[in-house]
Amino acid sequence: MSEKKMIYLQPIPVRIWHWINALGIITLIVSGTQIRFPEYITILGSYRTAIQIHDAAGLIVAVFFSLWLVYYKMVRNTLDKLYIPDGEDLRHGIMRQLLFYCFWYFLGKPSPYHATPNGKFNPMQKSAYLAVMFVLLPLVALTGILLMNVTPLRVLILMSGGIKIIDTLHFLSACSLLAFLCTHVYLATLGSTPLAYIKPMIFGWEEVEDHQEQPDQEETVLPGYRPVRHYPEYHAAPSELKDH
Amino acid sequence: MKAATQHLRFRLLMTLALGALACIRPAAGQDGPGYSYGNQTGKNETCLACHGNASLVKGGFFIDQTRFAHTTHARIGCPACHDAVSKGHSDKNRTPRANCQQCHGDISGEYAASIHAKKASCTGCHNPHKVETPREISGQQINQICSRCHDRYQMSAKHGEWLPQSELHLQMLPCITCHTGSKNYFISMYIVSNKGASQFGKPEVTGYNELKKLAGGGNILSLIDSNGDNYVSLAELRNFNRNPDHKFLRLQGMMTPETVTHKFEILDSRRNCTFCHASGPGSMQTSFIALPEKNGTFRRVAVEKGAVLDALYGTPDFYMMGSTKNNSLNGVGLALICGGLIMPVCHGFLRFLTRNNRRKKEHQS
Numbered sequence: 132m133s134e135k136k137m138i139y140l141q142p143i144p145v146r147i148w149h150w151i152n153a154l155g156i157i158t159l160i161v162s163g164t165q166i167r168f169p170e171y172i173t174i175l176g177s178y179r180t181a182i183q184i185h186d187a188a189g190l191i192v193a194v195f196f197s198l199w200l201v202y203y204k205m206v207r208n209t210l211d212k213l214y215i216p217d218g219e220d221l222r223h224g225i226m227r228q229l230l231f232y233c234f235w236y237f238l239g240k241p242s243p244y245h246a247t248p249n250g251k252f253n254p255m256q257k258s259a260y261l262a263v264m265f266v267l268l269p270l271v272a273l274t275g276i277l278l279m280n281v282t283p284l285r286v287l288i289l290m291s292g293g294i295k296i297i298d299t300l301h302f303l304s305a306c307s308l309l310a311f312l313c314t315h316v317y318l319a320t321l322g323s324t325p326l327a328y329i330k331p332m333i334f335g336w337e338e339v340e341d342h343q344e345q346p347d348q349e350e351t352v353l354p355g356y357r358p359v360r361h362y363p364e365y366h367a368a369p370s371e372l373k374d375h
Numbered sequence: 376m377k378a379a380t381q382h383l384r385f386r387l388l389m390t391l392a393l394g395a396l397a398c399i400r401p402a403a404g405q406d407g408p409g410y411s412y413g414n415q416t417g418k419n420e421t422c423l424a425c426h427g428n429a430s431l432v433k434g435g436f437f438i439d440q441t442r443f444a445h446t447t448h449a450r451i452g453c454p455a456c457h458d459a460v461s462k463g464h465s466d467k468n469r470t471p472r473a474n475c476q477q478c479h480g481d482i483s484g485e486y487a488a489s490i491h492a493k494k495a496s497c498t499g500c501h502n503p504h505k506v507e508t509p510r511e512i513s514g515q516q517i518n519q520i521c522s523r524c525h526d527r528y529q530m531s532a533k534h535g536e537w538l539p540q541s542e543l544h545l546q547m548l549p550c551i552t553c554h555t556g557s558k559n560y561f562i563s564m565y566i567v568s569n570k571g572a573s574q575f576g577k578p579e580v581t582g583y584n585e586l587k588k589l590a591g592g593g594n595i596l597s598l599i600d601s602n603g604d605n606y607v608s609l610a611e612l613r614n615f616n617r618n619p620d621h622k623f624l625r626l627q628g629m630m631t632p633e634t635v636t637h638k639f640e641i642l643d644s645r646r647n648c649t650f651c652h653a654s655g656p657g658s659m660q661t662s663f664i665a666l667p668e669k670n671g672t673f674r675r676v677a678v679e680k681g682a683v684l685d686a687l688y689g690t691p692d693f694y695m696m697g698s699t700k701n702n703s704l705n706g707v708g709l710a711l712i713c714g715g716l717i718m719p720v721c722h723g724f725l726r727f728l729t730r731n732n733r734r735k736k737e738h739q740s
Binding site: 166167168169170177178179182183186232236237238239279281282286289290292293294295296298299302303305306307309310311312313314316317 | 537539540542543546574575625647648649652653686687690691692693694696697700704705707708709711712713714715716718719722723725726728729732733734
């Protein structure tokens with residue numbers, strides 16, 4: 132038996148960063164497409180305007196990425212816990228979440244993972260965000276900074292193999308980010324209602340079911356363990372989990 | 376009366392010289408060393424006995440025989456321009472000089488109408504004893520001529536008012552790429568090496584002697600053209616770029632106009648970035664290696680089409696946004712994006728088909 136309750140999932144700094152980042156990345160995609168395919172796309176007007184908008188949006192995303200990193204790592208000190216999958220995530224969590232997306236969701240079962248302020252992401256989200264936030268985004272930002280400053284940073288470009296290598300990395304990492312964006316936006320609609328996961332990123336609060344279990348106590352006993360409340364078949368007793 | 380005789384003599388000499396030029400014109404149209412008129416300095420020996428000797432004459436009076444020998448002016452001979460030289464000319468009397476307009480009337484007319492005409496004469500840019508055709512001079516050398524009057528930093532700031540990365544543009548393009556009205560362009564690739572053989576050194580066009588040494592005293596083209604067919608294939612270009620022995624040698628590309636005018640216009644079309652950056656793969660297909668010659672000039676060696684469009688190794692240091700994009704790379708990018716769409720599309724479709732399962736659960740709860 133469960134009741135609805137509200138939890139404060141997304142603090143204001145995270146929400147501000149998220150939407151500025153979203154706007155910046157959409158701008159980068161549009162302007163970047165015009166820069167690469169000016170013969171076909173002129174949505175932002177002249178080529179020079181597209182470059183200036185691309186440069187400005189890129190700098191904004193890079194600066195806010197740094198602020199995001201400082202906020203989570205130094206202010207909240209929850210970066211590792213939120214974004215690095217633990218042993219349980221790798222052993223079972225990712226597969227469990229994958230099975231939910233590919234199978235159980237269609238049978239009408241709820242997600243095996245339940246977000247908490249200190250454990251917002253399910254194991255698949257963690258893995259994906261780890262790749263996006265710590266590989267793709269830094270890669271696209273650093274290569275972008277090199278491409279914006281070809282003359283002053285010539286030595287770094289040569290050390291990296293030449294401007295074509297830099298451009299190729301920038302282009303392919305940007306395409307990978309766009310691919311992620313498609314999946315990200317779609318998965319954001321997979322809550323109990325299509326807006327259930329989007330509202331917390333606007334208002335900060337998420338409506339969740341209040342369960343009988345006491346997750347904080349369990350987390351204290353087994354750090355890193357994320358309780359599975361909805362599926363009895365995956366709700367292992369703490370004694371069993373200790374064996375892992 | 377004396378002036379009339381001199382004029383008649385000049386005209387006679389010029390007629391003979393132009394007649395000789397007409398005979399060798401077919402060879403001049405070809406690429407490579409045959410483009411120059413060769414070292415026929417027979418008429419010039421008397422003059423060069425003094426003027427070709429740096430210990431006898433100084434400054435502007437010294438003529439570098441190696442550079443002078445291949446010019447058209449050497450072919451027509453010193454007297455064609457400097458007739459009636461007095462015996463004591465080296466002391467007091469000014470040597471008579473022909474007016475460039477007498478032979479280069481069309482170019483002089485074109486130049487006279489340009490904004491440069493009041494600022495510089497022909498010899499302001501061209502040394503008649505070192506004159507080179509646009510094919511024989513590097514883009515960097517062209518820019519050095521311009522920078523005699525146009526300060527590099529001032530120009531960078533001036534262009535930066537509207538041109539993104541203006542310093543990069545000024546470094547990587549001959550000024551005449553934008554300031555002449557050529558319709559066709561090609562990519563000229565120069566072998567550059569970092570100053571001081573350092574990874575952090577400023578890249579400079581590698582000279583003939585240095586390349587000769589690297590080639591073991593043989594043909595310097597063999598550094599790139601491994602099969603010796605005087606043609607650089609994409610495979611040879613990749614091998615050169617990936618060769619660890621050429622660690623400090625790189626190819627620097629410059630977009631160069633096919634024809635050069637003397638109008639030196641400020642063309643509005645060049646302020647539209649897409650003039651260069653959207654011209655597409657078609658215009659980026661033609662490229663040449665500009666190889667230094669012993670006499671200080673350059674010669675073109677044809678490169679297989681598509682060199683600058685090669686994804687990574689064809690020209691790793693030459694990239695023009697929008698123009699040199701590689702289609703295979705575009706395909707990989709599209710595949711990545713499609714990969715990201717597979718999940719939403721397939722999952723969304725199954726989600727729609729199984730929507731009743733989730734409604735039942737909601738009712739139950």
